[in-house]
Amino acid sequence: MSFQFTGRPTLVVSDRDLSLPASVVAIGAFDGVHQGHQQLISEAVRDARAEGVPAIVWTFDPPPKVFFGRAARLSTLDDKLARIARLGPDLIAVASFTASYCARSAGAFLGDLARIGPRRVHVGADFRFGAKQTGDVELLAARFETRLARPVVCAGGEPVSSTRIRALRRAGDIAGAAVLQSCPGPAALLAGRLQMHDTRYEEDPHVRH
Ligand SMILES: Cc1cc2nc3c(=O)[nH]c(=O)nc-3n(C[C@H](O)[C@H](O)[C@H](O)COP(=O)(O)O)c2cc1C
Numbered sequence: 395m396s397f398q399f400t401g402r403p404t405l406v407v408s409d410r411d412l413s414l415p416a417s418v419v420a421i422g423a424f425d426g427v428h429q430g431h432q433q434l435i436s437e438a439v440r441d442a443r444a445e446g447v448p449a450i451v452w453t454f455d456p457p458p459k460v461f462f463g464r465a466a467r468l469s470t471l472d473d474k475l476a477r478i479a480r481l482g483p484d485l486i487a488v489a490s491f492t493a494s495y496c497a498r499s500a501g502a503f504l505g506d507l508a509r510i511g512p513r514r515v516h517v518g519a520d521f522r523f524g525a526k527q528t529g530d531v532e533l534l535a536a537r538f539e540t541r542l543a544r545p546v547v548c549a550g551g552e553p554v555s556s557t558r559i560r561a562l563r564r565a566g567d568i569a570g571a572a573v574l575q576s577c578p579g580p581a582a583l584l585a586g587r588l589q590m591h592d593t594r595y596e597e598d599p600h601v602r603h
Pocket residue numbers: 421422423424454458459462495496497498499500503520521522523524525526527
């Protein structure tokens with residue numbers, strides 16, 4: 395796994411404020427920013443650098459599973475943003491995951507993405523989107539060039555996942571959980587990397603859509 399320290403700060407914006415002629419985007423809840431997430435995001439950043447376009451991470455707060463009460467949160471938003479920023483994207487777009495947002499259709503979400511002109515979208519094979527999770531990678535790939543992340547697995551061969559980290563924590567294996575979330579590089583490199591450009595996503599729901 396390689397990590398990219400570009401020295402540039404990562405801007406954090408509301409998804410509603412984004413409009414770009416071109417980009418490469420990685421999408422996901424990324425709760426815990428574990429090694430699978432890190433690889434997916436790092437590959438998107440590398441792809442964006444090769445294309446010469448901004449690298450965007452598009453994420454949701456709270457994580458959808460947490461919103462629906464299906465899981466306990468692993469990372470605070472600040473922790474998640476800091477850990478993502480360490481991977482070197484130019485911008486993190488945060489969609490406020492509210493009742494009105496999650497009722498939006500898969501087609502409406504594709505319209506949101508179109509505003510940032512994705513040359514490529516990086517997701518895992520199980521990525522779903524839109525109300526009642528009706529959108530899948532096939533629908534995404536019909537609209538945008540889509541790159542599916544290679545699954546990162548644990549030493550025992552099971553996929554690294556937020557679910558697995560939650561289970562390890564519940565079982566009291568805090569060290570085991572931390573290994574799956576670990577990433578190299580001194581924490582000092584994080585200092586000053588984040589610029590909170592717009593925090594409105596914390597306040598109001600997606601009434602505009
Ligand atoms: C516009 C939109 C609406 C969504 N609506 C639902 C929903 O109704 N039910 C649900 O369980 N998840 C919903 N989700 C969450 C997705 O299923 C998924 O968790 C999210 O896109 C992040 O992907 P990831 O879980 O692979 O990280 C929605 C996502 C988006 C973008």
